[in-house]
Amino acid sequence: MQRLVVLGAGESGVGSAILGKKEGFEVFVSDFGKVKETYKEVLIHHEIEWEEENHSEEKILNANLVMKSPGIPDKAPIVTKLVKAGIKIVSEIEFAAWFTEAQLIGITGTNGKTTTATLTYELLKQGGLNVGLGGNIGKSFAGMVADNAFENYVLELSSFQLDGIEKYRNHIAVILNIVPDHLDRYDNDFSRYVAAKFRIIMNQSEQDYFIYDADDEVISRWLAANEIRSQKMPFSVTKKLEKGAWIENEKLIIKLNNKEEIMPIATLGLQGQHNIKNAMAASTVATLLKIRKATIRESLENFQGVEHRLERVLKINNVLYINDSKATNVNATFYALDSMETPTVWIVGGVDKGNDYAELLPLVNEKVKAIICLGIDNDKIIEQFGSCVDIVVETDSMKSAVQVAYRLSEKGDTVLLSPACASFDLFKNYEDRGRQFKEAVRNL
Structure with missing residues (x-):
C-alpha cells in the first residue's frame, strides 16, 4: 500500500487526506501548528491518523508521496529533508x-x-x-x-x-x-x-x-x-x-x-x-x-460581488463604511482608493510583504483625509504618507481603529478598510479581519 503524507491540516490538507484514503493510500496528516476543531472532527470521522504542533520525522520520511499545503514554504526544514530523501512532493491541485x-x-x-x-x-x-x-x-x-x-x-x-x-x-x-x-x-x-x-x-x-x-x-x-x-x-x-x-x-x-x-x-x-x-x-x-x-x-x-472585497457594510450618520479586507497587497488597495468618490478615512496596515507604497501617493494625496494604522509595525506607512495626510493615528485592535474612524469622519465621508497587507499579526486571516471590522462597525 502506498503511503501518503499530508503536510498541513487546513482545507487543502484535509481534502487531500480524504481523497487519498478513498483512493487506497495509507494516509498520515501532520501539522506544525494547531489543527482547527472542525478539521479534527473530519479526520477522526474518516479514521485518518494525524498529529499537530509537530512533524514526526519517522512518520513522514517513510512516505511514497507527500502533499504539501500551499502555505508551507519550500524552505521549511521538513520539506528540505523530504527533498534530500528524494520523496515526491506534489500540491493538492496536482x-x-x-x-x-x-x-x-x-x-x-x-x-x-x-x-x-x-x-x-x-x-x-x-x-x-x-x-x-x-x-x-x-x-x-x-x-x-x-x-x-x-x-x-x-x-x-x-x-x-x-x-x-x-x-x-x-x-x-x-x-x-x-x-x-x-x-x-x-x-x-x-x-x-x-x-x-x-x-x-x-x-x-x-x-x-x-x-x-x-x-x-x-x-x-x-x-x-x-x-x-x-x-x-x-x-x-x-x-x-x-x-x-x-x-x-x-x-x-x-x-x-x-x-x-x-x-x-x-x-x-x-x-x-x-x-x-x-x-x-x-x-x-x-x-x-x-x-x-x-x-x-x-x-x-x-452579481453583487464577494465578501471582504469593497463590500458596503453600513451607513452611519451619512458616513459609508466599506470592508476591503481582501486587499492584501498594494495593487488591490490602489483599486479601492481609485474607486473612492468622497473624502476617505483609510484603515491600513498589517504584515508587510515587501510593499512599495509609492504608487499610492497620488491617490492618497487626492482622496485620503486621515490614515489609521492597524498593525504591529507601522513605520513604513507613517514614513510614506506622514507628510501628505494631516492625521495619522496608530491603533492595535480593530475595535479601536473603527472607533477612531468614527470620530475622525464627517457627513459624506467614507471609512475604508483596505489594508494592503497580510493579516497574520493581529488576525487569523483576512476573513477574520473583515468580520471583526463589520462587527465593530455594527457596534458603533
Whole structure:
C-alpha cells in the first residue's frame, strides 16, 4: 500500500487526506501548528491518523508521496529533508487532478481572482452546467473530487498552488493581471512570481484556451518572449481586438467566431474598471462553454460581488463604511482608493510583504483625509504618507481603529478598510479581519 503524507491540516490538507484514503493510500496528516476543531472532527470521522504542533520525522520520511499545503514554504526544514530523501512532493491541485476527468477552468492573477472565479461559477451554474467552485476559495479541489461531485470545476489558483503542479491541465486558463506580490516568498525576484503565474498554461494543448488581459504589460512581455500552444483569448478595455472581449460604444463585445454583443457596461452589477475586466474574463469563459447570451447578461447584472472585497457594510450618520479586507497587497488597495468618490478615512496596515507604497501617493494625496494604522509595525506607512495626510493615528485592535474612524469622519465621508497587507499579526486571516471590522462597525 502506498503511503501518503499530508503536510498541513487546513482545507487543502484535509481534502487531500480524504481523497487519498478513498483512493487506497495509507494516509498520515501532520501539522506544525494547531489543527482547527472542525478539521479534527473530519479526520477522526474518516479514521485518518494525524498529529499537530509537530512533524514526526519517522512518520513522514517513510512516505511514497507527500502533499504539501500551499502555505508551507519550500524552505521549511521538513520539506528540505523530504527533498534530500528524494520523496515526491506534489500540491493538492496536482494530486486531485489525477483522480478526475472533469473539465477544469483555472483562474489566477494578483487581484480579482475571487471575484472572477465566483462570477464565472455563477454564469456556468445559471447556464445549467454541473459545476463546482473551489481551490484557493471555499472548498478544496481534492475534497470535491473525493465527493465525486462535478463535471466542471472553476478553480481559483494562487501562485503557491501553481508552484506545485506537474501534469495538471486547464481546459480554460485565465490570467487577470500580474503585479508585484508575495515577493517575500520568491526571494524578491519578480520574474519568479511571473513564471509561477504562467504555470497555469504549461500543460495546455491546441484544443485549450488562454484568456488574459491584453492591457497588462507584464503579461504582454511574457507572451512576446514565449511560445504557447493554447488558443489566445485576450480582453481589453483600451483597444478593439480581432478576437476576444472588448468595449465598443459602451457595450461589452465578445468575438469567438462571429461578433456577439453581450450588454451595455452601465448595467453591470459591479462597476469600476477592474470589475469590467473581471466580467470580460468570466463571460469569455461562459461564451466558450456555450452559455446563452441572455443568461450571461442576467447573471452579470445580478452579481453583487464577494465578501471582504469593497463590500458596503453600513451607513452611519451619512458616513459609508466599506470592508476591503481582501486587499492584501498594494495593487488591490490602489483599486479601492481609485474607486473612492468622497473624502476617505483609510484603515491600513498589517504584515508587510515587501510593499512599495509609492504608487499610492497620488491617490492618497487626492482622496485620503486621515490614515489609521492597524498593525504591529507601522513605520513604513507613517514614513510614506506622514507628510501628505494631516492625521495619522496608530491603533492595535480593530475595535479601536473603527472607533477612531468614527470620530475622525464627517457627513459624506467614507471609512475604508483596505489594508494592503497580510493579516497574520493581529488576525487569523483576512476573513477574520473583515468580520471583526463589520462587527465593530455594527457596534458603533
